[in-house]
Amino acid sequence: MLEIIYEDAQYVAINKPNGLLVHRTRIAEEKKEFALQLLRDQLGYRLHAVHRLDRGTSGVLLFAKSPEATAPLVKAFTERQPDKTYFAIVRGYAPEEGTIDSPIRPDKDHQHKEAQDAVTHFKCLATVELPIAVGPYQTARYSLVKIKPETGRMHQIRKHFAHARHYIVGDKKHGDWRHNRMFLEELNSPTLLLHAASLKFEHPVTGETITIKASLPDNFRRLCQEFNWAPVVATQEELPEPLPSLS
Numbered sequence: 001m002l003e004i005i006y007e008d009a010q011y012v013a014i015n016k017p018n019g020l021l022v023h024r025t026r027i028a029e030e031k032k033e034f035a036l037q038l039l040r041d042q043l044g045y046r047l048h049a050v051h052r053l054d055r056g057t058s059g060v061l062l063f064a065k066s067p068e069a070t071a072p073l074v075k076a077f078t079e080r081q082p083d084k085t086y087f088a089i090v091r092g093y094a095p096e097e098g099t100i101d102s103p104i105r106p107d108k109d110h111q112h113k114e115a116q117d118a119v120t121h122f123k124c125l126a127t128v129e130l131p132i133a134v135g136p137y138q139t140a141r142y143s144l145v146k147i148k149p150e151t152g153r154m155h156q157i158r159k160h161f162a163h164a165r166h167y168i169v170g171d172k173k174h175g176d177w178r179h180n181r182m183f184l185e186e187l188n189s190p191t192l193l194l195h196a197a198s199l200k201f202e203h204p205v206t207g208e209t210i211t212i213k214a215s216l217p218d219n220f221r222r223l224c225q226e227f228n229w230a231p232v233v234a235t236q237e238e239l240p241e242p243l244p245s246l247s
Contacts, residue, residue, distance in 0.1 A: 001042060002014045002015075002016075002017075002035065002038055002039050002042060003015040005060070005212060005213070005214055005240075006062075006210070006212040008203075009065070009205075010064060010065055010066070010069040010203075010204075010205055011050075011062060011063065011064055011065065011069060011073075011203075012039070012043070012047070012062075012063050012065065013060055013061060013062045013063070013199070013212045014035065014039060014060075014061050014063075015058070015059060015060065015061075015214035015215065016035055016053055016057075016058055016059060016060075016061040016196075016214075017058055017217065018056055018057070018058045018191040018192060018217060018219075019055060019056060019191070020033065020034070020035050020038075020055065021033075021034045021035065021055050022034065022035050022036060022049055022052045022053060022055075022061065023035070023036040023037075023049055035061060036049055036063070039063060045065070046065075047063040047064065047065060048063060048064045048065075048066070048067060048069075048070040049063060050062045050063060050064050050070060050073045050074060050077065051073075051074075051077050051082075051152070053196055054155060054158070054192075054194075056170065056171070056172075056191065056192030056194065057086075057192060057194045057195070057196060058191075058194075058195045058196065058214070058216075058217045058220070059086070059195045059196025059197055059214045060196045060197070060198060060199040060212050060213070060214045061196070062199060062212065069204070069205070072204035073201065073204060076201060076202070076204075077152060080150065080151060080152065081201065081202070082199055082200060082201040083148070083198075083199070083200035083201070084148065084149055084152075084196065084198070084199055084200075085146060085147070085148055085196075085197050085198045085238040086146070086147040086148075086149070086157060086194060086195060086196050086197060087144065087145070087146055087147070087194075087195045087197050087216070087220075087233075087236075087238075087239075088144075088145050088147060088157070088161070088168050088169075088193055088194045088195070089142055089143070089144055089145075089168070089169045089193040089220070089223065090142065090143050090145055090161055090166040090167060090168050090169065091140075091141075091142060091165075091166055091167045091168075091169065091175075091176055091179050092141050092142070092143065092165070092166050093124075093127050093141050093143055094122070094124040094127075094143040094145050094164075094166050095124060096123070096124050097121075097122065097123040097124065098121075098122055098164075099119060099120065099121050099122075100119070100120045100122070100160040100161070100163060100164055101117075101118075101119050102118060102160060102163050103115035103116060103117055103118060104116050104118040104153040104154070104155070104156055104159055104160075116151075116153050117151065118149075118151045118153045118156050118159075118160065119149070119150035119151050120147060120148070120149045120150065120151075120156060120157060120160045120161075121147070121148045121149075121150060122145045122146065122147045122148070123145065123146045124143050124144070124145050125143075125144045125145065125146055125229070125232050125233075125236075126143070126144040126227070126229045126232045127141065127142065127143045127144075128141070128142050128143075128227040128228070128229070129141045130142070132182060132186055134178050134179055134182050135178050140179065140182065142169065142227070143166065144224065144227075144229050144232065144233070145166075146236065146238070155173075155174065157194060158171050158173070158174040158175070158194065159174055161174075162174040162175065167179065168192065168193060168194050169183050169189070169192075169193045170183065170189065170190070170191050170192040170193045170194075171192055171194070172192075187223065187226070189219055189223060190219075191217065191219050191220075193219075193220055193223070195214070195216055195217065195220055196214065197213060197214055197216070197236070197238045197239055198211060198212065198213045198214070198238040198239075199211070199212045200212075213238060213239060213240035214240070215239060215240050216233070216239065221233075
């Protein structure tokens, strides 16, 4: 059962788990389960994707219950109106805050298209240094960052943090394999550590400001506790609750 975190007459949102595709795609034809299909089967009626999240990314994923409800929100996303907040664990000590303004080049299938402007704002919330050797270094440093993308390009956050050399841990395509392997082998962490925590938008029908929040996945929460970041995470208003303890 998918975790439903918001529902009204026009829309429904889930907290998407890591590794689940939004809908069927030829890039991953071997996959048999998709969020759109699973939620449709769970609720018993047809749904329409309003936006997308990468397969590896967890967090707020919004669907519309009709084509009429879909169109205005798709337009709003195109016009960059919704306010989105993500959390990630990245390699190295990130700057206290910053903006990555770097065009995103299309993937191989769309190389004929020009690079698109892309802007990502971020803030470093906490850091940790682990006594584990990775590559040429005897210790490994990581940061917890809060991210607000101004644009919504494909793989934007992952590509931007790779551009800044603060690779998101667990990113197999744009990340650093040495840190991914260390997290898997030493910390039992196999997932992409990127979470879409909150989505804020104006409801097209009621005019209300809607804020949807998704709690961190268990693996992300566990790492925050092990790194002594729980007090910082508990103060983040974009998350729905203080960090619960894991039994």
